[in-house]
Each structure stands twice: as C-alpha cells, then as structure tokens.
Amino acid sequence: MAGSGRRPEHRGPPELFYDEAEARKYTQNSRVVEIQSQMSERAVELLGLPQDRPCLLLDVGCGSGLSGDYISEEGHYWIGMDISPAMLDVAVEREVEGDLLLADVGDGIPFRPGMFDGCISISAVQWLCNADKKSHSPPKRLYRFFSTLYTALARGSRAVLQLYPENSEQLELITAQAMRAGFTGGMVVDYPNSTKAKKFFLCLFVGASGTLPKGLGTECADGEEMHQAKFTNERTRFRNAKGKSVKKSRDWILEKKERRRRQGKEVRADTKYTGRKRRPHF
Amino acid sequence: MKLLTHNLLCSNVRGLRPGGGFPLRIQVRACPSVPAVEVLEGFLQCPDSGRQFPISRGIPNMLLSEEEA
Numbered sequence: 285m286a287g288s289g290r291r292p293e294h295r296g297p298p299e300l301f302y303d304e305a306e307a308r309k310y311t312q313n314s315r316v317v318e319i320q321s322q323m324s325e326r327a328v329e330l331l332g333l334p335q336d337r338p339c340l341l342l343d344v345g346c347g348s349g350l351s352g353d354y355i356s357e358e359g360h361y362w363i364g365m366d367i368s369p370a371m372l373d374v375a376v377e378r379e380v381e382g383d384l385l386l387a388d389v390g391d392g393i394p395f396r397p398g399m400f401d402g403c404i405s406i407s408a409v410q411w412l413c414n415a416d417k418k419s420h421s422p423p424k425r426l427y428r429f430f431s432t433l434y435t436a437l438a439r440g441s442r443a444v445l446q447l448y449p450e451n452s453e454q455l456e457l458i459t460a461q462a463m464r465a466g467f468t469g470g471m472v473v474d475y476p477n478s479t480k481a482k483k484f485f486l487c488l489f490v491g492a493s494g495t496l497p498k499g500l501g502t503e504c505a506d507g508e509e510m511h512q513a514k515f516t517n518e519r520t521r522f523r524n525a526k527g528k529s530v531k532k533s534r535d536w537i538l539e540k541k542e543r544r545r546r547q548g549k550e551v552r553a554d555t556k557y558t559g560r561k562r563r564p565h566f
Numbered sequence: 567m568k569l570l571t572h573n574l575l576c577s578n579v580r581g582l583r584p585g586g587g588f589p590l591r592i593q594v595r596a597c598p599s600v601p602a603v604e605v606l607e608g609f610l611q612c613p614d615s616g617r618q619f620p621i622s623r624g625i626p627n628m629l630l631s632e633e634e635a
Binding site: 340361383385387390391392394399419 | 629634
C-alpha cells in the first residue's frame with residue numbers, strides 16, 4: 285500500500301491502521317490482490333523449495349491471508365502471524381487454509397527451533413522500523429525478530445522478505461540486524477530502473493550460503509538499451525518507463541480485458557480483431 | 567488452531583530458560599463427550615511461568631505486555 289501518498293507506517297501502528305474498514309478495503313481491492321499475489325509468487329520462487337514434497341512455511345505479517353492463499357495453491361502448509369486482529373478476522377472469514385496467530389513479530393517468533401522449511405513476508409517488515417510505543421527500540425525489535433526467526437528455521441532453508449524500505453538507512457538497518465542474527469544473503473531488487481515496478485526482496489539463508497538469485501529486469505535486454513540505441517521498425521515503444529503498456533495499444537487493451545475478467549465482469553473473447561487498427565474513415 | 571501449530575508453539579516471554587516455555591498446555595472448557603480436534607476458545611498455558619495465552623475464534627493471542635517483551 286506504500287508508494288502513493290504518505291507511508292502508512294507514519295499514520296500509526298499497524299494494528300490501528302489496519303482496522304475493520306481498512307482490512308476489508310484492502311482485501312477487496314483488486315489491484316492490491318493482484319500485486320500481493322504476484323509478490324507472493326516471486327517470494328516463493330526465491331525460496332527455492334524442494335519440488336517433490338509439501339513444506340511448512342511461516343508467513344510474517346500474513347494479514348488477511350492474500351499471500352497465504354498462494355502458498356496453499358502451491359500445495360504447502362503455512363502458519364501466519366499478524367498484529368492486526370481485524371486483518372486476521374478477515375482471514376478467518378475467507379477460510380484460509382493456514383493457521384493464524386495474533387502476535388507482534390518484534391517480540392520474537394514463538395516456535396521450537398528448526399521447525400520451518402522457509403519463511404516469506406510480503407510488505408510487512410518495514411513496519412518494524414517505526415517505534416510505535418515509547419518502549420520500542422526498532423534495532424532491538426528487528427534483532428529480536430531476526431534472531432528468533434533464524435532459530436525457528438531449519439538448516440539450509442531461506443527467508444524471503446518483500447518490503448518497502450523508506451530510505452537506504454532503513455534498508456541498511458534491516459540488513460545489518462539480519463546479518464547480526466546469523467543470516468547470510470542479501471537484497472534482490474526486481475526492476476531496479478522502474479519507480480513503480482521496483483520491488484525489494486531480502487533473501488536470507490540459514491546455514492549454507494547459496495548464490496543470491498538475480499533480480500528481474502536486470503537481464504541483458506534492459507542493460508543493452510542503456511548502452512546503445514536499439515533500432516527497430518516500430519515507431520512507438522511498447523512499454524513506458526512505469527512498466528505499463530502505452531495507453532490504447534493492443535497490449536493495454538488485452539491487459540484491461542484480463543483485469544475486468546478477474547473482477548468477474550463479462551468480457552468479449554480475445555480474437556485477432558482485438559485492438560486491430562481500424563480503417564481510417566470520417 | 568490446528569494440532570500441528572500447537573505442537574510447534576512455545577512461549578515468547580523474555581527470561582525463560584533455554585528450551586523452556588514448551589509445550590504449552592491446552593486448557594479448554596470441553597465437554598467429555600465432544601472430542602476437541604480444533605481449539606476455538608480456551609487458553610495455552612506456559613509450563614514454566616504459568617502465563618496464559620488466550621485463544622479466541624481459533625486464533626491464539628501471543629501478544630506480550632511491555633514487561634514481558
């Protein structure tokens with residue numbers, strides 16, 4: 285939800301920001317659902333789980349279960365923690381398959397050692413950086429979170445935390461506490477050159493340090509454009525800097541139809557005539 | 567709260583002995599004729615400190631007070 289306007293963390297603690305009205309609004313917003321689902325997919329991909337068996341995952345800041353739904357779709361089990369009772373109530377209503385806990389992860393992860401095959405967190409960890417109570421010390425809370433998370437994870441497993449850091453200092457603070465707690469790994473940034481599409485995934489390894497996965501949108505194709513001019517027969521660029529299709533193009537039309545289908549509205553089928561240039565006449 | 571979760575859950579309170587706070591004892595007002603498979607209302611009690619964590623609508627409340635954190 286961060287990005288447009290002020291950051292939600294500045295308005296107050298998460299358990300008050302995500303009240304009943306906000307929880308409902310958040311979960312019903314199709315744009316939010318889509319983005320959360322995509323980020324969950326990417327996070328689970330980055331976890332590098334074994335393909336042959338279902339795993340037990342921890343979902344930090346599970347909220348109303350949007351990310352958890354994706355985990356269940358992939359055939360894994362999950363336990364979710366969130367500080368907002370309203371969000372958890374929505375999760376219960378939606379009959380999510382994972383198990384839920386009302387908890388503050390800044391107080392630690394209350395599980396026996398080595399139980400989880402992995403951990404994901406979507407858009408939650410940046411909330412730990414703000415002191416919501418006088419007694420809060422963000423670095424201490426971050427360290428408590430990371431050290432107990434490290435304990436709760438099995439050897440060789442990973443934690444992938446998608447977050448919205450406010451600035452580089454926050455990013456450094458978070459990463460430093462994670463390293464102090466014993467994790468190896470680092471930040472994977474998808475689409476680093478786009479303001480809208482840019483996403484931060486903190487990839488942490490327990491025990492064996494693997495190679496850090498590559499961020500999306502950092503492949504040669506994008507790199508080449510920066511160093512040399514690309515000559516094509518096309519006059520118009522398919523995508524603008526925001527990572528969206530140019531308005532009214534065929535791609536844009538197909539994406540809009542797909543969005544409306546997801547909303548459950550009646551949409552005509554896509555054919556070879558969709559978005560075709562019409563014969564110019566008066 | 568599912569059986570698996572209860573099997574993994576331990577008390578989060580600071581100052582417990584290492585490996586302490588587990589297993590949490592389930593306390594429910596259950597009638598003997600109805601087998602409790604999924605706990606909806608009740609308490610989880612820490613065996614070391616006696617601290618009780620309430621369970622409401624199947625969700626255990628693990629929130630700590632300022633002194634415990």
